[in-house]
Amino acid sequence: MKKLLFLLILLCPFTVMAYSSNAKSAILMDMDSHRIIYGKDVHAVQSVASISKVMTAIVAIENSNINKKITIGDEVLKAYGSGIYVKPGEKVKIKDLLYGLMLRSGNDAALAIAVAVAGDVDSFVKLMNETAERIGMDDTEFNNPSGLDEEKGNFSSAYDMALLMSYAMDNKKFRKITGTESYTLKTNKNVYEWRNKNKLLFSYKYITGGKTGFTKIAKRTLVTSASKDSLNLTVVTLNDGSDWEDHKNLYEEAFGQYTSYTLLKKGELSIIGESYYKNNILYIKNDVKYPLTDNEVNSLMLKYELTKKRNFKNGDRAGVVKVYLGDDCVYKENIYVKAREDKS
Numbered sequence: 001m002k003k004l005l006f007l008l009i010l011l012c013p014f015t016v017m018a019y020s021s022n023a024k025s026a027i028l029m030d031m032d033s034h035r036i037i038y039g040k041d042v043h044a045v046q047s048v049a050s051i052s053k054v055m056t057a058i059v060a061i062e063n064s065n066i067n068k069k070i071t072i073g074d075e076v077l078k079a080y081g082s083g084i085y086v087k088p089g090e091k092v093k094i095k096d097l098l099y100g101l102m103l104r105s106g107n108d109a110a111l112a113i114a115v116a117v118a119g120d121v122d123s124f125v126k127l128m129n130e131t132a133e134r135i136g137m138d139d140t141e142f143n144n145p146s147g148l149d150e151e152k153g154n155f156s157s158a159y160d161m162a163l164l165m166s167y168a169m170d171n172k173k174f175r176k177i178t179g180t181e182s183y184t185l186k187t188n189k190n191v192y193e194w195r196n197k198n199k200l201l202f203s204y205k206y207i208t209g210g211k212t213g214f215t216k217i218a219k220r221t222l223v224t225s226a227s228k229d230s231l232n233l234t235v236v237t238l239n240d241g242s243d244w245e246d247h248k249n250l251y252e253e254a255f256g257q258y259t260s261y262t263l264l265k266k267g268e269l270s271i272i273g274e275s276y277y278k279n280n281i282l283y284i285k286n287d288v289k290y291p292l293t294d295n296e297v298n299s300l301m302l303k304y305e306l307t308k309k310r311n312f313k314n315g316d317r318a319g320v321v322k323v324y325l326g327d328d329c330v331y332k333e334n335i336y337v338k339a340r341e342d343k344s
Helices: 047-064 074-078 093-103 107-118 121-134 158-168 172-178 243-257
Strands: 003-006 025-030 038-040 069-071 091-093 182-186 191-195 207-215 219-230 231-238 259-264 278-282 288-292 300-309 316-325 328-339
Touching: 003 231, 025 158, 025 243, 038 069, 038 243, 047 093, 047 107, 047 121, 047 158, 047 172, 047 207, 047 219, 074 107, 074 259, 091 093, 091 182, 093 107, 093 172, 093 182, 107 121, 121 172, 158 219, 158 231, 172 207, 231 243, 231 259, 288 316, 288 328
Parallel strands: none
Antiparallel strands: 003 300, 025 038, 025 231, 069 091, 182 191, 207 219, 219 231, 259 288, 278 328, 300 316, 316 328
16 A cells, blocks of 8 residues: 655754753653653663552552442551551542552552452552553563562663653543642541652642652652643652752753644644545544754654555544654654545
8 A cells, every 4th residue: 555745844953951860760751742851771670669659550540430438458467668557447448548559658558459459469460561561661560569679579661650650640530649749538447647758749839740669679769740831741760869859950951941832733634735535534633742942843844654545444544643853753643534524
């Protein structure tokens, strides 16, 4: 099948971040396009400690009714390290446990969530790894819902954890939980008050969420997200003794240099010179957004690659639109086709 190419404007070079993180590996990623604005050994694999709980939270949200009330079981007695210290027999909602998980890094909450959602920890970990595979986390292996690594921990990279945070922050329920400063839980036995361990939530006005982590093996790990105007970013640092400072400084430099531009709006496309599908509708399912510096704005290239399909069904993929910076394709969005309705 023959491909049709349509070219728009041509382009310019990358910029370089002046600030450098002290982490063993680090990344600053645009959450909408997944553009890497800053990177340092982004695919280096190590134990990631409790930032694993971002996956625990999103898996629970996607695979359960988080307003369901459950009774805490004996599984919480197996937890050690950081906790929310709920007791067997207490009645809580899964949502309550998610706040304890994300705000206080409760390892007991992680175990209780796993059992409540999947029936047992092993089945829940399977869901974690299936989700990781689905969203393209090729460097990642989860072995538990908490991130503890004295036996067999969770291994990932800065790049994969940035992908995960980008994915999770697209979920409204997750965004609300991770961005909450404090939470009060009243059970049938006790009252708990939790304050978020994410210090930047209280000291840096653009922070929208995040998760802390630490073990003796992983050292300090941290994932955060921040938004200013239309730019939505995430930073991940692994093994970083100055993580709070690094995150804030990386965000500040990026917000000073980059603006997020909507290159194409989701919905019907109008492609100059395209005739094969002229009696049908070509469309994209998502906005095409990309962060650009001032120097890049007038030097952008979009390339449409369409495949001629004689017999198509509504919703079939008809090609792709690519965003180029220099010779590099940095973003792709699928193009779909459907019949134009006859309004006569």
